[in-house]
Amino acid sequence: MPWPLPGVPAPMLAIGGAPPDAAGWAVEMKWDGVRIIAVCEARQCRLYSRNGNDVGGSYPEVVAALKVLSGNGSLILDGEIVAQEPDGAPSFGRLQRRMHVALPGEQLVAEVPVQFFAFDVLRIGARDTMAEPYLERRKRLAEVDFAAPLSAPPHWIEVDAQALQRVALEHRLEGIVSKRVDSVYLPGRRSPAWIKTPLRQRTEAVVAGWTPGAGAMGSTFGSLVLGAYDENGRFVYIGNAGTGFTQAARRIIRATLGEIETSASAFDEPPPEAAAAGWRWVDPILVGDVEYREFSGARLRMPSWKGLRTDKVPAQVDVPPLR
Template sequence: MTLPRIAPMLATPGVLPPAGQDMRWAYETKQDGQRVVVYLPGDGSVVLRARSGEDITAAYPELLSLGGALGSTAAILDGEIVVLDERGRGDFQRLQSRMGLAHAPARAARRAAETPVHLMLFDVMHLRGDLTGTRYARRRQELEALGLAGPFWSTPSALVGHGESALRATRENALEGLVCKRLDSVYEPGVRSRAWIKIRNMRTADVIIGGWSPGRGRLAGLPGAVLVGQREAGRLRYAGSVGTGWSTEERLALARLLSAAESDTCPFDTVPPVPGAHWVLPLLVGEVRYSTRTRAGLLRQPSWHRLRPDLAPEDSAADLP
C-alpha cells in the first residue's frame, strides 16, 4: 500500500493550561531524542522519516522488525527515537553516535549492537484511513489499542488532567519536560500549533567566562558566544559555549567587559576545541539557563540569563556532576 507523506505536527513553547481547563488536556513526557514519522505499509517493511522528511531507516536497523508488528494493517505513527540511560531517561549525547548514519549501513549496524535505540510512540495519523482530522483523544485510543510494545519500541502512557503533578514528576526525575495536548485537537501536519504546548525543564548555573568566539554576519566584531566554565578542585573546568540570551545592548556591554579582561592565556584546565577563540581573565561571573548536561559535564541548550557582579569567580563551583 502506498501511504501519504505526513509532516509531523509541532508543539509551541508555553506554560501549563489554566487549572480550570486541566481536564481538557493530556500530558506526555517530553523525550530528548530524534523526532520520527513511522510508515508501516502492511507488507512487513518500515520507513522512518526525520522531521525534515529525510529517510533515516538505514540508520536504525534494530527498528526494522517493527514493520511486521501490525501484520497487514497499514499505519503511519508519530514518535521519538531515544537512547535510554541506566535510569530509563533519554540520553541525547548517546543518541548522537547513532544519528547521521542513514548512508552508512555497516557502521549503523555496528553502532546498533553497541548503543541500541528505543522508539517512543505517541500518535497515529493513519490507520485504515486518514486520522489527521480525528480528535487527539480518539487517536490516542487507537494507538494504545495497537499494543505496540517490543524490544526496541513502546507506547508510553499519557495522563489526562493533573498537569501540575505531571510537570513536577518530570522535574523530580530529571526529565526534559512535558508536552500538553488538547484532547479535542486534530493533527495539523507541519504546523507549530497552540493545541500542543511543550514545557522544557530548565536549570540554572553560575559560570565563569573564560573566553569568547567572534560573531558572524550582523554580529561581526561582537562576541558570538562566550566560553564558560566552573571551578572544580581549584581548576576551571570548561562547561560549554553560550551564544543566545542577550539583547543587542547587552551584547555590546559584554563586549566592552571582555575587551578589558583580554588575556593571551587560556584559563581552562583543558583548552576547548573552539576555532578562533579569544581568552579572557576568569573574572566575570554569569548565570545561564540550560536543559541538561552531557556525560562530560557540558551544558546542553544553554542560554545567557544575566551577569552576577555579586558573585566572586570562586563562588561558581557548585553543581558539576
C-alpha cells in the same frame, strides 16, 4: 526548511509556554529524544527525522520491530527515538552515540539500546486518522499491539500539570506537552493546540572568552565561551552560550570583554575548534548565570545566558553535576 517528502505527513509542532490552566487538555511526558515519523507500507518501514531525512539505518532494531508490527499493512506513527540510562531516565548524550552512526554494529546496538515511543497514529490500515480528535487517535494508538523496543507512553486527562512537571523533574525527563483533547493533527504546522513546557536547569559559569559575531552580531560577539572548575581544580571548557542576550546586554558585555582580553586561553586544555574558529580569550574573572537542558559531562546542552552574577567568584564555580 520545506518538508521534502510528498505523501508523508510532516510532524506537527508545539508552541512553547506554560501548561494551560483550563479544562479540555491532556498531558504527555516530553522524552528528550529525536522526533521521528515512522512510515510502514507492505513490510517496508522508514524512519524520517524532523527535516525529512531517512535515518532508519541508525536504528535497525526499531525498523525490524515496526516491520513485524505493521505486517503487510499500512501504518504511520509519530514519536521519538529515546536512549535511556539504566534507571530509565532519558539521556540525549547517550542517544548521540547512535544518532550519527548510519549503520551501527551489533556491539553499539547492544551498548546503547534505543526505544521508539509512539505518541500519535496518523494512519492505520487504509484509515487516515489525522482529521480525528486527539483522544480518538490515542484510543487507536492504545489498540496497537506494541512490543519492545516499541511502546506508547501514557497520557493524562484533566490532571494537575504542575504535579506532572514535578514528576518529570524527579525522573529527569525533558518536560511535559499539553494537547487539546479535540485537536486534529496538522502536518507541518506549529499549533497552539499543543504546548510544550520543557524543564530547564541552571548553573553558574565563568566567562573565558568569546566567538566573533556575524551579521547583526558583528559589532558584539557570537557567543560567550564558558568554563568551570572540575573536581581536580582544573579550569575546563563546558560550552558556549549564544542566546539569552538583549542587544543592550551584548554591548555592555562586549565592552567589558575588551577591557579584560588576553592573548592566551585560561583553560587547562582549550577546545580543539577554538583556533580555527578565531575564538578570543579573556581573564576568567566574570561569572554568569546560565540556563541549560542537560550536561553530558563534557558540554552544556542548549545553554542560554541569564545574566552576570556579582555574588560568586570564579573559584566557586564548579562543573555542573550529572543528573
